[in-house]
Amino acid sequence: MPQADCGSLYIVATPVGNLDDITARAIQVLSRVDSIAVEDSRHSRKLLQHLGIDTPMFALHEHNEVQKVDEIIQRISAGEDIALISDAGTPLISDPGYPLVNRASQAGIKVVPIPGASSILAALSCAGLPTDRFVFEGFLPAKQGTRSNHLVKLAAEERTLVFFEAPHRIQDCLKDLLTVFGPERHGVIARELTKTYETFLRGTLAELLDMVAADSNQARGEIVLMVAGSDKKDQSLDQAALHIFNTLLDELPLKQASSLAAKITGLGKKTFYQAGLEQKKQQDK
Numbered sequence: 001m002p003q004a005d006c007g008s009l010y011i012v013a014t015p016v017g018n019l020d021d022i023t024a025r026a027i028q029v030l031s032r033v034d035s036i037a038v039e040d041s042r043h044s045r046k047l048l049q050h051l052g053i054d055t056p057m058f059a060l061h062e063h064n065e066v067q068k069v070d071e072i073i074q075r076i077s078a079g080e081d082i083a084l085i086s087d088a089g090t091p092l093i094s095d096p097g098y099p100l101v102n103r104a105s106q107a108g109i110k111v112v113p114i115p116g117a118s119s120i121l122a123a124l125s126c127a128g129l130p131t132d133r134f135v136f137e138g139f140l141p142a143k144q145g146t147r148s149n150h151l152v153k154l155a156a157e158e159r160t161l162v163f164f165e166a167p168h169r170i171q172d173c174l175k176d177l178l179t180v181f182g183p184e185r186h187g188v189i190a191r192e193l194t195k196t197y198e199t200f201l202r203g204t205l206a207e208l209l210d211m212v213a214a215d216s217n218q219a220r221g222e223i224v225l226m227v228a229g230s231d232k233k234d235q236s237l238d239q240a241a242l243h244i245f246n247t248l249l250d251e252l253p254l255k256q257a258s259s260l261a262a263k264i265t266g267l268g269k270k271t272f273y274q275a276g277l278e279q280k281k282q283q284d285k
Contacts (some may be wrong), residue, residue: 002192005078005079006076006077006079006108006109006110006116007034007075007076007077007078007079007080007081007082007109008076008081008082008098008109008110008111008112009072009076009081009082009083009084009104009110009111009112010029010033010081010082010083010084010086010110010114011084011091011092011097011101011111011112011113011114012029012030012083012084012092012114013026013089013090013091013114013115013116013117013118014026014044014047014085014086014088014089014090014116014117014118015047015089015116015194016088016089016117016118016119016122016193016194016222017088017192017193017194017195017198017222018194018195019047019050019051021116021117021194022047022051022116022117023114023115023116023144026114026116027053029050029083029114030051030053030055030083030085031051031053031055032055032081033055033059033081033083034055034056034075034080034081034082035055035056035058035075035080035082035083036048036055036056036057036058036082036083036084036085037057037058037059037060037068037082037083037084037085037100038057038058038059038060038085038086039042039059039060039061039074039085039086039087039095039096040059040087041057041059041060042086043087044057044087045057054081060072060096060097060098060100062082062096065096065097065099065100066099068100069099069100069103070103072100072107072122073100073103073104073107073109073163074232075106076109076224077107077109081122083114084097084100084101084147088117088119088222089117089118089119089120090115090116090117090118093118093120093136094138094139094164099123102106105237111181116259117194119190119222119224120136120162120224122190122193122194123162123188123190123224123226124160124192124226125224126160126200126213127160127188127190127200127226128188128200128202129160129188129228129230130159130160130228131188131227133158133159133160133229134159134160134161134162135157135159135160135161135162136162136163137154137161137162137163138163138164139163139164139165140163140165140173142166142169144172144176147172147173147176148176148179148180148239149239151176151177151180151181152180152238152239155180155181155230155238156230157229157230158229158230158231159229160226160227160228160229161226161227161228161229162224162225162226163224163225163226164223164224164225165223165224165225166223167220167221167222167223168219170189170212170218170223171209171212171213171218171219171227173225174208174209174212175209177205177227178206178209178278179242179275179278179279180238180239180242181205181227181230182205182271182275183204183205183206183207183274183275183278184204184205184238184274185204185205185226185227185228185230186202186203186204186205186227186242187202187203187204187205187208187225187226187227187228188200188201188225188226189201189208189212189218189223189224189225189226190223190224190225190226191218191220191222191223191224192220192221192222193222193224195221197217197221199218201218205227206278237266240265241261241265241267241272242275243258244261244264244265245257245258245261245272245275245276248260248261249276249279254273254277254280255273256274257272257276257278258270258272258273
């Protein structure tokens with residue numbers, strides 16, 4: 001139970017782009033708390049100035065959050081109300097804040113959600129992919145090998161997959177998705193949500209890769225990448241099957257390697273053949 005004179009910690013969602021997406025309740029809370037923990041004061045200052053809010057700010061980001069937690073808990077325990085915001089959207093979703101909320105909860109401090117904008121939900125609501133069940137995977141590993149290995153573990157996932165991706169890695173990410181999930185799996189790229197250049201690209205993974213490769217503007221800004229879940233009939237290639245296929249492909253023509261790999265693994269010959277065509281296509285670029 002919270003102490004009678006203890007303050008509260010407010011987790012406040014802020015706009016992901018369009019500043020008019022701030023909620024009335026968020027404005028009220030940010031105006032009346034004693035201070036606001038922000039990810040980047042330069043970024044948050046623009047929002048607060050736009051809203052006419054002069055509440056003091058202090059930095060809480062991935063490099064200092066562990067060291068800052070005790071101080072913040074002490075301040076709230078002494079009666080201060082503190083709000084936490086991130087650069088955009090709902091805090092803690094691939095953003096700093098978990099150590100603070102965890103400790104506040106353990107200390108019996110009241111943690112209050114102030115819901116609002118979320119790029120994940122905004123993207124899903126307009127994607128045209130199944131939304132009754134989905135899984136958020138955050139940012140995929142930056143290194144190609146680690147990323148591919150992680151995708152292999154997700155290849156059979158039947159729920160819609162949601163990722164954040166850096167613009168400079170989107171092509172490489174799509175190439176790995178295409179190789180592991182197959183070229184016919186459908187996906188959606190949601191870029192610069194609620195901003196001037198908001199864009200949705202829809203198609204198979206092969207089509208999405210071609211779209212991004214043909215237009216450098218599609219590799220800019222904030223990106224939410226969504227991929228349809230695996231169909232039970234889908235024969236995605238796991239890492240072991242790919243290894244067998246690529247070993248055969250080093251020594252044999254594509255058609256023969258596909259046929260032999262199908263016999264060894266029990267997967268469809270067409271699946272291997274299409275994967276080989278896509279690999280060749282990427283090598284020729």
